[in-house]
Amino acid sequence: xxxxxxxxxxxxxxxxxxVWFTDEAIAAWAAEPxxxxxxxxxxxxxxxxxxxTLRAVFRLAYRQAEGLIGSIVGLLGLSLRVPDHTTLSxxxxxxxxxxxxxxxxxxxxxxxxxxxxxxxxxxxxxGEWLLEKHGTKTRRSWRKLHLGxxxxxxxxxxxxxxxxxxxxxxxxxxxxxxxxxxxxxxxxDGAYDQEGVSTVVVQRHPEAEVIVPPRxxxxxxxxxxxxxxxxxRHLQSIAEQGRAAWQKASGYTKRARVEAAISRFKxxxxxxxxxxxxxxxxxxxxxxxxxxxxxxxxxxPISARIA
Numbered sequence: 001x002x003x004x005x006x007x008x009x010x011x012x013x014x015x016x017x018x019v020w021f022t023d024e025a026i027a028a029w030a031a032e033p034x035x036x037x038x039x040x041x042x043x044x045x046x047x048x049x050x051x052x053t054l055r056a057v058f059r060l061a062y063r064q065a066e067g068l069i070g071s072i073v074g075l076l077g078l079s080l081r082v083p084d085h086t087t088l089s090x091x092x093x094x095x096x097x098x099x100x101x102x103x104x105x106x107x108x109x110x111x112x113x114x115x116x117x118x119x120x121x122x123x124x125x126x127g128e129w130l131l132e133k134h135g136t137k138t139r140r141s142w143r144k145l146h147l148g149x150x151x152x153x154x155x156x157x158x159x160x161x162x163x164x165x166x167x168x169x170x171x172x173x174x175x176x177x178x179x180x181x182x183x184x185x186x187x188x189d190g191a192y193d194q195e196g197v198s199t200v201v202v203q204r205h206p207e208a209e210v211i212v213p214p215r216x217x218x219x220x221x222x223x224x225x226x227x228x229x230x231x232x233r234h235l236q237s238i239a240e241q242g243r244a245a246w247q248k249a250s251g252y253t254k255r256a257r258v259e260a261a262i263s264r265f266k267x268x269x270x271x272x273x274x275x276x277x278x279x280x281x282x283x284x285x286x287x288x289x290x291x292x293x294x295x296x297x298x299x300x301p302i303s304a305r306i307a
Contacts, residue, residue, distance in 0.1 A: 019072050019076075029043070031047075042081060042087075045096060048083060048088065048092070051065050051066070051069050053287060054068055056269055056288050056291050059269075062085035062086075062088045062089050093280050095283050097287055097290055100158070100290075100293055111184035111208075112150050112181045112184060113152060113185045113254065114150065114151070114183050114185065115148070115254060115257055115258035116146070116192065118144055118145060119144070119266075120144055121271060122271060123141040123142065123143065142164040144164050144166055145159065145160075145161055145285060146161075147265075148175045148258075154296055156292060156293060157178065157181075158175040158176070159175075159286065160174050160175060169194040169197045172192065172200050173200045182205060183208045186205075188212050189212070192212045193212050193215050197210070198210045198229070198231065210230050210231075213246075213247070218235060219235075224236075234250070265292060269291070
């Protein structure tokens with residue numbers, strides 16, 4: 001990126017507050033009548049997603065999100081019912097948030113360069129001030145967020161929320177299952193230097209290149225002389241050129257973009273989860289990913305979209 005004036009303008013555009021309801025959104029605000037037994041829902045998934053999106057962007061509680069939606073509807077002079085906070089909490093457990101899928105793929109069906117990393121998100125509980133003030137030794141609970149990012153566009157194309165004990169390599173398969181496009185390369189840090197990770201990637205995308213730095217104690221495989229694996233070739237390149245040269249030659253330096261996506265997640269959405277159940281936490285993460293991708297799409301002018 002060298003067009004700094006345009007880039008600065010795009011950052012300011014992301015902070016611009018413009019809210020409008022299209023005719024299609026107004027028509028789809030109410031839920032479709034159900035034909036099965038049970039109570040009739042009042043609000044469509046679109047209405048619930050709209051409220052949860054504003055809640056994520058402005059870091060609101062359910063009651064404040066209800067108030068914000070009500071004020072927007074009132075200012076626009078619309079006669080739409082506003083979902084109450086109880087409905088938002090209950091529907092968040094079962095809401096089907098649109099997945100990014102293959103939205104990051106090239107226009108001509110070009111393969112995607114996938115970057116993967118993970119980070120921790122705090123669960124709601126006692127704040128750091130109370131813990132420090134009273135000297136308690138309560139261990140804070142965490143959840144682990146796994147992200148897959150398209151290196152060409154910066155969009156988050158896959159996300160998963162697991163317990164903190166789950167190994168990073170174990171979530172490679174579920175992340176790849178969310179990617180609808182062909183994968184040209186899979187890039188991750190040394191935590192993914194596992195035989196199972198390479199196997200999972202090759203099974204789903206046989207032509208994909210696995211760019212994972214071998215550990216400092218790594219040794220070549222038994223077939224490195226006759227049938228070297230990708231990892232064997234990485235080890236040979238590192239031995240001949242050095243690790244820094246290998247990172248540049250292999251394209252491993254692109255992994256910084258997934259770290260930037262994680263930083264963007266924590267700066268805009270936050271570094272914690274406000275929901276109390278695992279189902280609502282998963283929806284909270286899906287809504288956050290949906291928000292960040294929309295911000296990236298709306299706040300970046302075409303002239304600044306340089307892969």
